Amino acid sequence: MARETFIAYKYSEAQDLRDEIIEKLGADASYYQGETAESPDMTGETIDRIKNGLKDMIFGTSVTIVIISPNLKQSKWVDWEIEYSLKEYKRQTTTSRTNGIVGVIMKYNGSYDWLISRSQNSDGCTTRYIDSSKLYDIVNGNRYNLETDDKYSCKNCKSFDQLNGSYIALVEEESFLVNPSHYIENAYDKRNATENYNLKKQR
Template sequence: MDRLGNRVFLKKIERDGRKSSINGIVGVIQKVNGSYEWFKTNGTNCYGNATLTYHMEKVYDIISKNHFNSNPEVWHCNSCKTYDYFDGSYITFVEEEYFLENLQKCIENAYKKSKNDGSGYNLLKKK
C-alpha cells in the first residue's frame, strides 16, 4: 500500500487456474491548500519548455522506481533528456483536476500499459 492507503499491485496472481495481469496505475496528485507544490515543482528544459520535477521521497520506493522507467527511454526532449509526461513512466502522475477532467484518457493510458504486461518498461514488482 502507498502512504495514502491505496493498494499498489505490479505482479501477476494465479487463482483457480486463472492468471491475472499486472494492474495499470495512475498516480493522482492531491491538491493541498490550492497547490500541487507539495509533490511537484515546475521548471524549464534546455529550450525553455515547461518541465516537472516530482518529490519522489514522498512516495514508496516501489512507486518511485516504476516512474521514469520506459525502456527504451521515451523522451519529451532528446537533447535535454526529459521524459515524456504520459509514456515515459509506467506510473503516470497527474494532478487531481486533470484526472477528473480527463478520466478516460488517464485510465486508457494505464490500461494500455497493463494490457501489454508492462512491455516497454523496466518494472520493479517487489518492495
Template structure:
C-alpha cells in the first residue's frame, strides 16, 4: 500500500540519498511530498514563511522518513519537521493523524561505524549500540519506547529492531532491499500509537 511520504534531510550531505529513496519508491514516488529540484527557493524567505510551507507539505502525509546523516544536527529544520510530523493537527473540521516516522541511516565512508558499533557477547549474541550524540533528542526519546517490549532474545533482552521503537533506524542498504516493508511498518505503528510512550516535542 502506498503512503504519502515526507522526507526530512540535510540537503548539503544527503540530497543524493534522498533522490535514491524517491527513485526506489517507483510508482509510489508520486506520493512523495517534500523538497524537489523544482521546489521554490526558500533560502531567502523568512522563518515563518518556510515553516508554513513545510507545514503544508507534512500535513498531507502519513509517513515521514528522516535521513540520519553525520551532520544532520546542523540543520535548522529537521527536529522541527519531526515534531510537526508527530503532532495531530486540526484544520477546520479535519484533523491529521500522527505520522509514522522512520530513520534511514546514511552510509558514510563506506559503512555505518560513524553511528553504530556491534560487539559480540560471551553468550553468542551480538549487541549493536547507537551513538546518540548524532541524534536529536526527539529521535532518541522515541527509541526503545514500546510500552510492552517484545524481545528477540529474552535472556539478553534485545528489543525487536522494528517493533521495539516508534522511530526505527534502518541502514540504507537494508532499506533499499525492501523500502515498502519499512514504510508500511512505520505507518502501521502510527495506527497503533497506544503501544508506544510517544514523545511529541523536541
C-alpha cells in the first residue's frame, strides 16, 4: 500500500538520487508530497515563509525519506525537516502524527566507505559502523534506540537489527532502490510502534 512520503535531501548533491527514488516509486510517486519542479520558488523568501511552505508539504505525510549524503550537515533545512517530521502538530481539527523515517545512504565515488565501515566480531558476527560525525544529532539520537526486551539481534555482541533496531534505519541506496516500498513500509510500521523507541524529537 502506498504511503504519503516526503523526501528530505541536500539539493546540490543529492538531486539525482532523489529523482531516481521518485522514478523507482513508479505509480506510488503520486503520493510524494515534497519539492518538485512545479513547487513555488522560495528563493529570497524569509525563513518563516520557507518553513511554512515545508510544513505544508510534510504535514499530511506519514513517512519521510532522508537522503544521507556526504555534505548533508551543510544543509540549512534537512535537520529542521527531520525535526518537524518527528513532532506532532495540530492544525484546526487535524493532528499530524510522528512520521516513520528511513535514511538512504548515497553512494559516493563508487562506494559507501565515506560513512560505513565493517568489522567481524570474535563470535563471527559482522558489525556495521556508521561515522556519526557525518550525521545530524537528531539522526544519531534516533539510532539504536529500540527499547523492547528483545532489542538485540545478537545477544552475544549486543548488536541491533539494521532495520528495526533504530527508529531511523540507514539503508544503502542500491538496496533501497531495488524495493523502496519494503523500506517505506518498515518505517511506517515503526511509526505505529513509537512506544517501542526512545525518540529524540529535538535538534
